[in-house]
Amino acid sequence: MPATTRTFHDRLQVVLEDHVAEVTLQRADRHNAMDSPMIDALLEAQTWLGEQVGVRAVVLCGDGESFCSGLDVAGIVSSPERVAWLLTSDGTSMNPAQRLALGWRNLSAPVVAALHGHVYGAGLQMALAADIRIIHPDANLALPEIEWGLMADMGITVTSAALRQDVIRDLMLTGRHMSGEEAVILGLASRLDDEPLLAASELAQAIARRSPRAVAAARRLLREAPELSESQRLAREAELQRNLLGGPEQREATRARLEGRPPRF
Structure with a gap:
């Protein structure tokens, strides 16, 4: 299939080539924190990918020093109507915040997440929706919502169902940070690699060659x-x-x- 490149809201780029879609978060100056334009970009990219014929694997990654440092809380909270929209059902069994994660899980093609740098909050919850997670040993993972008087809620009861629940409770109830190496030991990530994007791309290409x-x-x-x-x-x-x-x-x-x-x- 011919190569196709799409950019969404100047926050997300999708390159579709040889049946593999590489989805890159592009807000490197803020460690790819999710502001409103990026949220819209992620949701629209999910819909667009679901409409493309011939996508056999997806790589989800972040530009710059991090995969995703979570929600840009200050920006999101400053717009009460935006918060209400994120938490209101969109006519299905989920709301837009949950779809940010579960939308990747529900694609017809397997998703491989390449994780490095900060993998916090919404970023980690989105990564948990991937089929496979390849992570840098020095990546830093956390669910810090509890520090804001909130809880992780982006479909985490679904994405963490096959994971150790004591580990999820530890992260959700304390907000503590763990390394990529610990994440693999505790089952939150699939395997370590010093070049997670390269490894994820190779894995996605291998999947795309299968039936x-x-x-x-x-x-x-x-x-x-x-x-x-x-x-x-x-x-x-x-x-x-x-x-x-x-x-x-x-x-x-x-x-x-x-x-x-x-x-x-």
Whole structure:
């Protein structure tokens, strides 16, 4: 697919090339803190990506010294109507603040987050919605909302469901900071890398080379499984596999393996 570049509100750039979308937060002078234009940019980019045909993987990253230092609280709180809008349901089961995180989780393509520098508040909550998180050892993570008399609320009950709840409570109730190295040890991040963006890009490209139907089925299975009984999980697993077996992408994957060439999907 031809390369496409889109900029949203001078706060976010999306480069779509070879089935991989690289989404870069671009407010480096403020460690990519989310002000109103960036919030609008993130929500609009999610919608735009959802409309693009052929996106097979997404890389979520931040320009400059940090991934994202959270909400620009002073700017957001100064506009009471903006706060009310963020916390009001948009006609679905979530409000715009929750969609800032869950919108990435709900994309049809896997999302790989490349984390470095400050990963605070809304930034960390957004990162938790990614399928995979690659993090610099010296990154600094925190959920400091409690210091403002608030709590982390951007869908964190959904994004943290598969994580250790004692670790989430520790972060939410104290606001303490942890390093990227500790985040991997405690299961908040997938793995360490001194160049997380490069590693995330390589991983996304590897995913994009796989059967899109198989990738989608695997994500669907893992997403649905926690809500099912053991027998239902096994039945759903078998159903999804039957839908892949003998299909055009599965046949092409097999041919490519036998012929020693990259598959063409």
